[in-house]
Structures are given as structure tokens and as C-alpha cells.
Amino acid sequence: EPEVTQTPSHQVTQMGQEVILRCVPISNHLYFYWYRQILGQKVEFLVSFYNNEISEKSEIFDDQFSVERPDGSNFTLKIRSTKLEDSAMYFCASSVQGSRSYEQYFGPGTRLTVT
Amino acid sequence: AQSVTQLGSHVSVSEGALVLLRCNYSSSVPPYLFWYVQYPNQGLQLLLKYTSAATLVKGINGFEAEFKKSETSFHLTKPSAHMSDAAEYFCAVSEGKGYSSASKIIFGSGTRLSIRP
Numbered sequence: 001e002p003e004v005t006q007t008p009s010h011q012v013t014q015m016g017q018e019v020i021l022r023c024v025p026i027s028n029h030l031y032f033y034w035y036r037q038i039l040g041q042k043v044e045f046l047v048s049f050y051n052n053e054i055s056e057k058s059e060i061f062d063d064q065f066s067v068e069r070p071d072g073s074n075f076t077l078k079i080r081s082t083k084l085e086d087s088a089m090y091f092c093a094s095s096v097q098g099s100r101s102y103e104q105y106f107g108p109g110t111r112l113t114v115t
Numbered sequence: 116a117q118s119v120t121q122l123g124s125h126v127s128v129s130e131g132a133l134v135l136l137r138c139n140y141s142s143s144v145p146p147y148l149f150w151y152v153q154y155p156n157q158g159l160q161l162l163l164k165y166t167s168a169a170t171l172v173k174g175i176n177g178f179e180a181e182f183k184k185s186e187t188s189f190h191l192t193k194p195s196a197h198m199s200d201a202a203e204y205f206c207a208v209s210e211g212k213g214y215s216s217a218s219k220i221i222f223g224s225g226t227r228l229s230i231r232p
Contacts, residue, residue: 048217055217108158
């Protein structure tokens with residue numbers, strides 16, 4: 001069964017460093033998403049992406065964040081200058097269509113630890 | 116804006132007992148509702164979804180949920196708990212702008228289910 005994959009599973013970085021989290025969505029999916037879950041808190045929407053542009057972003061997704069689909073298979077989240085409060089589990093998701101009735105398939109997540 | 120509220124951050128039941136995890140939603144439009152499960156150190160897996168076809172929705176692993184508009188609820192149940200059901204469960208609602216626009220999932224705060232032997 002096709003699945004969303006994410007690398008790395010765990011990333012440790014120092015405050016102020018740039019990180020790139022990578023995701024490979026399901027191959028026939030057209031809509032891509034990033035969510036994050038700070039330890040002990042709820043999963044929060046960060047950004048949605050379709051047709052090579054951002055569809056919607058949350059207030060969390062400030063200028064330090066960017067997303068890109070550099071080729072036909074990868075979808076990346078870049079944090080330009082990490083802060084301690086960026087420590088969280090980051091989930092990538094994809095869906096075949098964007099409307100509300102279509103489920104989003106989630107990857108296993110990347111745990112980002114900022115020290 | 117849409118939202119979901121999960122009542123009870125932690126639920127503990129005995130193996131073989133009924134599982135009931137509560138979720139209430141708030142939505143100005145007909146909602147699309149989901150239950151996701153997160154096993155320790157794993158990602159989010161869809162258990163079931165409600166998309167207005169039937170009010171009683173059956174999911175994987177013996178779980179089901181009933182959509183009750185009058186109560187704005189979408190509670191998750193399983194008749195007989197198994198040790199392997201121990202996990203975090205998230206109720207969620209999908210919010211979108213239109214058919215071709217990307218939607219987003221709004222999650223509840225989660226309920227941790229523990230199973231006692």
C-alpha cells in the first residue's frame with residue numbers, strides 16, 4: 001500500500017541553524033501539507049501546497065518557514081533559523097484531492113530537537 | 116471556523132470492556148469528521164471518517180463512530196478493548212474553501228487510551 005515517507009526520523013540541530021525536512025508524498029496525490037505537534041500538545045496545521053504554490057498557511061508559518069517541491073517526488077519544509085520553540089514532531093501529509101471529504105495520509109513524522 | 120473538543124485527556128478501560136472516546140464538534144457547515152490514531156512513536160493513522168453518507172461509520176480495528184447532529188457529537192466506540200488499542204486518539208474536522216482548494220485538518224487535543232489487563 002502506498003504511503004507517505006519522511007526523512008530523517010529524528011533531527012537534532014542547534015539554535016539558529018537551518019534545517020530541511022523531507023517528505024515523499026503518495027505518487028498520484030496533488031495536495032501536500034505540513035503539520036506539527038509540540039510535545040504534549042495537539043497537532044497543528046502549518047501549510048498546504050498545491051500546483052507549486054502555497055494554498056494556505058497558518059500564523060505559525062512565518063517568514064522563517066518555506067516549502068518547496070524541488071522535483072516530481074519530494075516535498076520539503078525548510079526552517080531558516082531554528083528556535084528552541086521549533087522543537088516538535090513535524091508531519092507531512094498528502095491527499096489526492098483538496099476538498100474536505102478527501103482524507104489526508106500522514107507520514108511517520110520527523111522529530112526535530114533544537115538545542 | 117470549525118473546531119472539535121475531546122472530553123477526557125486520558126481514558127482507562129479494562130481489556131474486554133467497552134471503549135468510548137468523546138468528541139464534540141463546532142461547524143457552521145456540514146462537517147467532515149475523522150478519527151485518527153497515533154501509536155507510540157508512530158505517525159497518524161486514519162481510523163474512520165464521516166462524510167455525510169451514513170451516520171454510523173465503521174472503521175478499522177473494530178472501531179466505529181456515530182454522527183449525531185442534534186448533539187454535535189462524533190463519539191468513537193469499540194465493544195471490546197484489546198491491549199493493542201492503547202494509543203492516542205485524535206478527533207478531527209476538515210475545513211476547506213472549495214472543491215479544488217486545499218483543505219486543512221483541525222485536530223482535537225487528543226485522548227490517551229490505556230488498557231488494563
